[in-house]
Amino acid sequence: MLSVKNIVKQYANHRALNDVSLEVERGKIFGLLGPNGAGKTSLIRIITQITAPDSGEVTINGQRLNVDHISQIGYLPEERGLYKKMEIGEQVMYLARLKGLSSQEATKRLKYWFEKLEMQTWWNKKVEDLSKGMQQKVQFVATVLHKPELIILDEPFSGFDPVNADIIKNEILELNKQGATFIFSTHRMESVEELCDNIALIHKSKKILDGSVTDIKSTYRNNTYWLEYDGEYDPGNATSIFDVLELKKVLGKTIIKVQLRPQQTANQVLMALLPHVAITRLDEVIPTMNDIFIDKVKNVS
Amino acid sequence: MNKILLIIEREYLSRVKKKSFIIMTLLAPIIIAGFYGLIIYFSIQGVNGTFTKIAVVNENKTLTEKLVPTKNTGYVYVNTPLTQLKSSLKKTNYDYILYIPDFKLDNPTGIQVLGSKQAGLSLSSRISDDIEELIRNQKLKQSGISQADLEKLKSSVDISVKKIGEGGTDEDSSAGASTIIAYVAGILMFMFIMLYGIQVMRGVIEEKTSRIIEVIISSVKPFQLMMGKIIGIALVGLTQFILWILLTTTISAVAVKVFVSEKDLKQNEMVQVGAKKASQVASSTSGPMAGIQKSLTNLPVGKIVVVFLFFFIGGYLFYSALYAAIGSAVDSETETQQFMMPVMMPLFLGYALSLSVVTNDPYGNIAFWLSMIPFTSPIAMMVRLPYGVPDWQLALSMGLLVVGFIGTVWVASKIYRVGILMYGKKTSLKEMVKWFTYKN
The missing domain is CATH 3.40.50.300 (P-loop containing nucleotide triphosphate hydrolases)
Structure with a gap:
């Protein structure tokens, strides 16, 4: 119009x-x-x-x-x-x-x-x-x-x-x-x-x-996920599938933010972890407009 | 066009409905009438209040002429001896005793003014003036000049100024009447431009500071907004002026009826009590006044009124366009000072020059140019008009004012367009120039 x-x-x-x-x-x-x-x-x-x-x-x-x-x-x-x-x-x-x-x-x-x-x-x-x-x-x-x-x-x-x-x-x-x-x-x-x-x-x-x-x-999705589980497991063992961006322990649960390596999918992450821990949450990190805005503006200047 | 009407309506109604407008419109005539009332009251009071009755004890043998009572000093010759009068002064209704001892006319000494209160400066100087005249008259008489000749010495001159018209005929005119018209017209125009031109400027600044301008400007063109504002405020001004004139005359008329009539009667009594001298003064002043009245009726009143209205409105429009431009070029009213000077100067100059140069030489070069340039022509032309201005000059001056007005509005609306959206930024000259060349 x-x-x-x-x-x-x-x-x-x-x-x-x-x-x-x-x-x-x-x-x-x-x-x-x-x-x-x-x-x-x-x-x-x-x-x-x-x-x-x-x-x-x-x-x-x-x-x-x-x-x-x-x-x-x-x-x-x-x-x-x-x-x-x-x-x-x-x-x-x-x-x-x-x-x-x-x-x-x-x-x-x-x-x-x-x-x-x-x-x-x-x-x-x-x-x-x-x-x-x-x-x-x-x-x-x-x-x-x-x-x-x-x-x-x-x-x-x-x-x-x-x-x-x-x-x-x-x-x-x-x-x-x-x-x-x-x-x-x-x-x-x-x-x-x-x-x-x-x-x-x-x-x-x-x-x-x-x-x-x-x-x-x-387009601003970058294969990043939040993962939350009960149990002891060092996510460093699975670096062939993902990089750990953040790691924190809250009330006995481990919460990690991971970025998948190329050609990897969320299914593979689950397969790697399921034998060791009880997974309580998995969700994709979708960038907010706020993130995109800040990212774009900062990159240009 | 419809939108301009709408803007005029708003500018007019929103101002006329304001409490301050209503209060000022009602109050100003009361204040003006009040001033007049006070002036009249005090002048009558002054006459009444300072009337002093003086007992004259004359022991001078050579002074056969007598002091003449005036409207505020009543001389009464008494035969009572001074000492007796002094002790009984409080019982009589005399305010003072004037004691004139026996002296030679060449050496008047020993004159006394006695009273329970000390005589004021104005009273004692009045008395000494009167005695001086008395002695002068006495001396003139002694040298053989008769009373009739003495009367003849007093004279009052009234020059009648006439202009020779085209066919050699006399045209009555009076410099006095012309000057009065010029003063009144000039003051009215000056007041109107000052009062309401500044309102245009304030209106523009108000729209800027309240930020409503952007909404308005996205609905109407700046030119429409500016014209609407200027005309709307002009109508407000005219309304207020007309109401002032009507109310002032009504209030004054009523006030004169109610308050002045009885005072007037008293004053008349006073004049009757007072002697010939006062009436002589009155008749001598009525001479030139009558002349002015006569020449006023001889002036082309219709033409003057039409031309006055034209220049009155034209001058206002011209100046308020300038004020609108100032308003849009600045951010707040405090900033207007620097721009006000260049706009006010021609107006002041026009007024000052019109009343000095133009009244002295209404046909000279300076007068001609002042009455042509739109900055000064509204006032200068009004001053020249009663002296007679050739029609072609009048037409040229009017034409130039119209052209000047359209030109100013054009320039002002360009400045308006740039300035109006520049909050917080100083408008650069370069930017302004760019806007002048900008096509819509």
């Missing part, structure tokens, strides 16, 4: 984006990852037409980005705020109408959302009287109110308590089910694993990794 091709963005002293390309599929949740200052926000600002690229092209549904697309995009920036002196109801109405909703339609949808997120009593409150988390809920509503096809969320969970973070997460999933495409920029890798279908990792202005979360994780 969204395709970014060879985007370059140069600021006075540094290049924020260097030949970045990526594809966001319709109906998916796309994670835009990267350390601080990698260029994520610059890319998002280009997609939302706040700034323009120096070269390269962004298309939505095959059309070059233009003013008409503004109403199809919902954007929740990381640097977010509201007019402090305005009442919540007025404020969200204003934002909705700027997106092109009629006041009638906006009122209807706001009622729905305020009820859904239990915010009815906030309508006449001023922004100053709300907590940061409450403000963010309001901002989330303002972002999705005009039913955009593409919703861009920059660090949507920062500032939320776990309960509210969960509420918002469920809303994201529900909107996604209804067909909305999400781009979702964050440092919190656990939310990436929970939500994202695809990711792109940007580091030092360049894209260094992209693809579906499951594919990326499986």
